[in-house]
Amino acid sequence: MWLNPLCTYEANCAAQQERARLRAVDLYARLANIPEGGELRSVAAIRNALAYCAGAIEAMLGLKSAMSWADILDKDPLQKVNAMHIRKIVRLQQGDPEGAERFRKQAEVLAAQASSRQMFTNTLTLELSAYALANDLTGVKQVAAAIEPLAARYPGWLPFRHIAEGHFQRLCGNREAALAAYDRCLALNERDLAEPWRSIATWPRAMGCRIDVLVDLGRFAEARSAGERALERASQLGLTVATHDIARALALAEAKLGDYTSATARLAQVIAEQKELGVSGLILGASYEARARIAIWVGDTAAVEEYGRLTAQEYRHGRGSPLGALYERLMADARRAGVRVLPQLSEFESTMMAGTRIGQRAPAAVNADVAMRAAENATARAACALALICSARGASGGHLYLLGERGLMLAASDPEPPADAALLEFAKAHLTHELEPEMATVVATETSAAQSSPSAVWTDSRGFVYRAVSITCAVAGEELCAGVVILCVGHSRELDTGAAELVASLGALLVEAGDVQAWPAQEVARRLAERETEAVR
Numbered sequence: 187m188w189l190n191p192l193c194t195y196e197a198n199c200a201a202q203q204e205r206a207r208l209r210a211v212d213l214y215a216r217l218a219n220i221p222e223g224g225e226l227r228s229v230a231a232i233r234n235a236l237a238y239c240a241g242a243i244e245a246m247l248g249l250k251s252a253m254s255w256a257d258i259l260d261k262d263p264l265q266k267v268n269a270m271h272i273r274k275i276v277r278l279q280q281g282d283p284e285g286a287e288r289f290r291k292q293a294e295v296l297a298a299q300a301s302s303r304q305m306f307t308n309t310l311t312l313e314l315s316a317y318a319l320a321n322d323l324t325g326v327k328q329v330a331a332a333i334e335p336l337a338a339r340y341p342g343w344l345p346f347r348h349i350a351e352g353h354f355q356r357l358c359g360n361r362e363a364a365l366a367a368y369d370r371c372l373a374l375n376e377r378d379l380a381e382p383w384r385s386i387a388t389w390p391r392a393m394g395c396r397i398d399v400l401v402d403l404g405r406f407a408e409a410r411s412a413g414e415r416a417l418e419r420a421s422q423l424g425l426t427v428a429t430h431d432i433a434r435a436l437a438l439a440e441a442k443l444g445d446y447t448s449a450t451a452r453l454a455q456v457i458a459e460q461k462e463l464g465v466s467g468l469i470l471g472a473s474y475e476a477r478a479r480i481a482i483w484v485g486d487t488a489a490v491e492e493y494g495r496l497t498a499q500e501y502r503h504g505r506g507s508p509l510g511a512l513y514e515r516l517m518a519d520a521r522r523a524g525v526r527v528l529p530q531l532s533e534f535e536s537t538m539m540a541g542t543r544i545g546q547r548a549p550a551a552v553n554a555d556v557a558m559r560a561a562e563n564a565t566a567r568a569a570c571a572l573a574l575i576c577s578a579r580g581a582s583g584g585h586l587y588l589l590g591e592r593g594l595m596l597a598a599s600d601p602e603p604p605a606d607a608a609l610l611e612f613a614k615a616h617l618t619h620e621l622e623p624e625m626a627t628v629v630a631t632e633t634s635a636a637q638s639s640p641s642a643v644w645t646d647s648r649g650f651v652y653r654a655v656s657i658t659c660a661v662a663g664e665e666l667c668a669g670v671v672i673l674c675v676g677h678s679r680e681l682d683t684g685a686a687e688l689v690a691s692l693g694a695l696l697v698e699a700g701d702v703q704a705w706p707a708q709e710v711a712r713r714l715a716e717r718e719t720e721a722v723r
Contacts, residue, residue, distance in 0.1 A: 201386050201423070202424060202428070203246065204427045207239075210239040217229055231262075234259060234264070237259055238272070241256055241269075242309070246312050249463070250464070250466060259272070270290070271289075271309045274289040275313065278313060278468075279319075279467045281467055281509045283325070311346055313325070314326065314330075314350055319469065319472055320508060320512075322507070322509070330350035346388060349368065349392045352368040353395070356395065365399045368399065369396065372389065372396065375392070386423065390420065390428040390432060397409045397432065401435065401438050406443050409436070413432055420432065427463065430473070434472065437450075437476060438476055440452070442483070446480065449480050453480070456473050457470070466500060467503075468501075468509070478493035478496075478497055482522075498513060514570065517573065522583070522600060564699065565597075567701055568701065571692045571695075572599075576600060578688050583674040584599075584672055585613075589668060589702055589710075590702065593614075593718075594614055597701075597702075608646065614718075617670050619711075642654045642655075651675040653672070654673075655673065657692065659693035659697065666697060666707060667693075668697055671689070
């Protein structure tokens with residue numbers, strides 16, 4: 187019997203999830219040979235508790251085998267709800283918020299119908315990790331709010347409160363505040379005889395996130411030093427898979443310091459261990475994404491393509507979610523490194539697990555809304571909008587110009603080559619021609635910007651071709667213009683002419699966020715002319 191609480195300790199306090207999983211699986215099998223009653227009562231209940239332990243750990247680690255444990259729990263009246271919670275965590279770890287929401291609702295229905303209290307009722311810590319990996323600010327905020335009252339009553343929840351705040355602040359772009367929150371979490375992971383309830387359950391994840399933030403802040407040497415010390419401590423504590431967050435963050439720090447050999451070798455080891463274990467989804471995808479980013483920094487085009495595709499495969503169920511926006515940023519970075527086309531997440535849409543349809547293509551407006559709302563400020567929203575349009579139209583890069591008090595201004599750029607004064611004049615000329623009063627009725631059609639308008643195409647002195655697309659949208663029944671995006675075509679004139687709905691949705695979102703001073707479409711030509719006159723004066 188003592189092995190059962192030891193398993194719980196390893197999983198919930200010692201950050202030794204893989205050891206706990208193996209112990210739970212072994213105990214589950216050994217108890218199968220013990221009849222109900224006799225010297226050991228409630229054998230079935232104990233076995234199902236172990237099944238939940240194994241399933242929850244496997245779900246947290248990104249193992250699809252957790253679904254098999256959920257099937258076992260379906261047969262236990264005390265565990266039916268928990269079976270749905272395990273399935274929910276699996277879907278979250280696969281980057282599929284819609285699938286997770288379906289299982290959450292099923293869990294609520296079963297809980298309402300249950301005649302007895304479920305054996306386990308809390309999966310907040312598992313959800314928090316998945317939401318943070320998926321860059322889901324709303325999910326992190328909701329879990330943090332649920333943890334708050336628990337932390338106020340039980341000191342063991344305090345580290346989770348601080349790590350949740352760290353995730354929230356980081357996703358909001360407040361890196362210094364995130365660093366402080368992670369430090370508070372890590373302080374509670376230190377051994378203290380006066381507080382024996384302390385555990386190190388949050389230490390590996392908090393440390394990995396802290397190193398990531400240091401890299402984001404440009405403090406690369408400090409990040410590397412912290413990572414090396416952390417791995418030494420992890421080895422002393424006997425941690426295995428729990429160190430992957432730390433190793434991945436350390437590899438990024440090493441790459442930023444120019445030590446690409448060590449960085450790539452470290453990530454290769456992490457990826458090999460994760461694949462051997464059977465990890466998939468967000469956790470494996472994060473490792474692939476880190477490897478792709480290192481390839482971008484070193485200019486290894488072949489590796490960018492290889493690991494970019496592997497990242498897309500693991501993130502494929504996140505299309506139309508903050509995870510999809512995260513992948514869009516990776517695609518934009520890849521374009522700047524010379525990789526023109528990484529696969530769309532839609533290329534990997536599939537059906538998996540119990541007949542559940544995963545990764546259904548969401549409308550362009552939904553994708554734009556989710557991605558843009560995940561951006562933390564006007565600069566990030568402009569960059570996100572540009573990346574989405576470039577991806578949808580098959581462009582290698584582009585420049586986004588938005589309207590404001592001073593006229594048309596550059597808001598975001600994926601330079602190839604960089605924007606210059608001639609490009610700005612081309613953008614103004616396009617809007618002036620395209621949005622003259624007699625032209626207003628054709629704005630926002632599929633072909634007007636890319637085919638019918640002679641002002642939509644421009645070739646510079648080097649033979650580099652650009653296409654202009656007006657960003658127009660209907661707001662409160664009025665046709666407004668938010669600006670124009672200039673797409674880089676290269677030395678070809680081929681470009682996808684679709685995505686009008688996406689462009690209009692992005693324009694409306696930029697107007698809603700207050701990032702652009704939109705003008706009525708029929709007044710754009712006149713107002714631009716007025717700004718030109720004022721500038722001359």
